[in-house]
Amino acid sequence: MELEDFKIKVIPLKNKLFRIAKRLLNDYELAEDAMQEIMIKLWEKRFELDKHPNIEAFSVTVTKNYCIDILRAKKVSTIEINEEILENRMDNPDNSFEKSELQMLVSKAIAYLPEMQRLVLQLREIEGYSIEEIAFMLDTSIGNVRVILSRARLQLKSILINKYKFNYERY
Amino acid sequence: MKDIKEILDRFYKGETTLEEESKLRELINNNQLRITEEKGTLPSELFLEKQLFDFYESEKEIELGDDFDEKLFDKISEKKVVKLNTKVKSLIYRVSGIAAVLLVAIGFYLIFNFKENQSKELTNEDKKTIEYTLDALTMMSDYINLANEHIGKLSIIEESFEKIHNATNIEEYNDYIFNILGEES
Amino acid sequence: MKAKSILIAFIAVLATTIVLNAKDDRITKFFEKYSNIEGVTYVNFTPSPALMEGMEEKTQDKEASDMMKNISSVKILTSKKRGEDKQNKSGKNFDNIYNDALKSLPIDEFEKFLEVKEGKKDVKMLYKSSKEKAKAKEFLLIAKEGDDLSIIWVEGLVDLKDLGKLSKMMGNKGMK
Numbered sequence A: 001m002e003l004e005d006f007k008i009k010v011i012p013l014k015n016k017l018f019r020i021a022k023r024l025l026n027d028y029e030l031a032e033d034a035m036q037e038i039m040i041k042l043w044e045k046r047f048e049l050d051k052h053p054n055i056e057a058f059s060v061t062v063t064k065n066y067c068i069d070i071l072r073a074k075k076v077s078t079i080e081i082n083e084e085i086l087e088n089r090m091d092n093p094d095n096s097f098e099k100s101e102l103q104m105l106v107s108k109a110i111a112y113l114p115e116m117q118r119l120v121l122q123l124r125e126i127e128g129y130s131i132e133e134i135a136f137m138l139d140t141s142i143g144n145v146r147v148i149l150s151r152a153r154l155q156l157k158s159i160l161i162n163k164y165k166f167n168y169e170r171y
Numbered sequence B: 001m002k003d004i005k006e007i008l009d010r011f012y013k014g015e016t017t018l019e020e021e022s023k024l025r026e027l028i029n030n031n032q033l034r035i036t037e038e039k040g041t042l043p044s045e046l047f048l049e050k051q052l053f054d055f056y057e058s059e060k061e062i063e064l065g066d067d068f069d070e071k072l073f074d075k076i077s078e079k080k081v082v083k084l085n086t087k088v089k090s091l092i093y094r095v096s097g098i099a100a101v102l103l104v105a106i107g108f109y110l111i112f113n114f115k116e117n118q119s120k121e122l123t124n125e126d127k128k129t130i131e132y133t134l135d136a137l138t139m140m141s142d143y144i145n146l147a148n149e150h151i152g153k154l155s156i157i158e159e160s161f162e163k164i165h166n167a168t169n170i171e172e173y174n175d176y177i178f179n180i181l182g183e184e185s
Numbered sequence C: 001m002k003a004k005s006i007l008i009a010f011i012a013v014l015a016t017t018i019v020l021n022a023k024d025d026r027i028t029k030f031f032e033k034y035s036n037i038e039g040v041t042y043v044n045f046t047p048s049p050a051l052m053e054g055m056e057e058k059t060q061d062k063e064a065s066d067m068m069k070n071i072s073s074v075k076i077l078t079s080k081k082r083g084e085d086k087q088n089k090s091g092k093n094f095d096n097i098y099n100d101a102l103k104s105l106p107i108d109e110f111e112k113f114l115e116v117k118e119g120k121k122d123v124k125m126l127y128k129s130s131k132e133k134a135k136a137k138e139f140l141l142i143a144k145e146g147d148d149l150s151i152i153w154v155e156g157l158v159d160l161k162d163l164g165k166l167s168k169m170m171g172n173k174g175m176k
Helices: A003-009 A013-025 A028-044 A046-051 A055-073 A083-089 A099-113 A115-128 A131-138 A142-163 B002-012 B020-031 B047-059 B068-097 B099-118 B126-148 B159-166 B170-184 C002-033 C049-059 C062-068 C088-102 C160-172
Strands: A079-080 C038-043 C071-080 C109-120 C119-130 C137-145 C148-156
Touching: A003 A013, A013 A028, A013 A055, A013 A115, A013 B068, A028 A046, A028 A055, A046 A055, A055 A115, A083 C038, A083 C109, A099 A115, A099 B047, A115 A131, A115 A142, A115 B047, A115 C148, A131 A142, A131 C002, A142 B002, A142 B047, A142 B159, B002 B068, B020 B047, B126 C038, B126 C049, B126 C071, B126 C109, B126 C119, B126 C137, B126 C148, B126 C160, C002 C071, C002 C148, C049 C062, C062 C160, C071 C088, C088 C137, C119 C160
Parallel strands: none
Antiparallel strands: A079 C109, C038 C071, C071 C148, C109 C119, C119 C137, C137 C148
């Protein structure tokens, strides 16, 4: 595959892959940088890509593997912050986004889920892949994907209700 | 309504198809389940799901910046040009013989000048103080930025979450979730 | 009568000053206590024209040095557990100082806004709006990172935002 071919077949996937990377890494800028590296990796693997029946699925798998490696390399740490102090005294561009309070809560809650659940939610709810496609990308069984999806949806609801006190009456 | 309950049940078991989920979103969006955002009114129990679906819709639109492609192609072509660079390097080494000697001479002159000026005012102690202070301030600054990056991302593990972790099957999850819902509404 | 009330007022002001300074002293006392111990580095920074000029030269960044002009005091204690010594003198000093820091420093007067725990790492960052001097803020960092201990106190007319910008300013010039 030459560069022109690559531009037609792989580059259009960039935003989708970026969203997946961002979901896994929980960080916009980190995901941006990662996307550069992932695209270069895909370019270096272009001969494998040629032989692969499903370029999209292959690309998602490469993305997922790269991000998981980054997450593993980052040491596991517990970080506690006092948001009130920081939000009042720092410039926070995120705060000026149009997203409503509720949407921010959802965003926080998803970030709190374990990696696999975040990934499956991203692939299903946002990117709209079928269970079979997801199973293929994650190299696992359809049954397992259903279990992860189920847990993800339930835990997300639970986090919103319990941790963030998502209380209908408040809204 | 029984229909909806059944779809929801299967939704939380991960058993719905993309079409069924699409239908669910449509129903919720078209307000056919009487979800209302007005404060103080009796909410439908699908208000939470509506927020989730709205969120997912908005997330579909996230994209990389305009300069992404350019940066990427620069990097890719860098990889092709490696050989060229080494050729250029050796050329520079050869040509710059005399120039290099001149530069070094000028360099020495400048360094001696600067050293004189600098050592007038500060003791070694002072220099150490400055260095340590700058390092210390930078360290604090890094941690402040670390904290700022994590706004909205992390939290302390709470007991209720442990219950979910320890539940061993879908039915237990379900019961737990719907019991909580029952208490809230 | 007037003389008496003036005297009372004077004593009141004196007393207040002493009380207020006493609070400040918890910090000063702590730092001075360990200022001369082997294996511990103590740095006490108060701005002077020479030092500020030196800072400006080192950072090569106008914004950064402007910001630093608003800093009135920095106290630093650092210590390292040395190789073979870890179980002996420097190791004990390390732990003693760390534990003492948590006890003797006026942590209750600060608000903790960040804590990082990760294996051998325990970092706390605290923040305070100074009552004695209007608009002045205080920052306290108590960090145990593997074999390195750092306790840093900063006071100045700078806020979280300003101090946060520093590493970006320095980063740009390749200081780290």
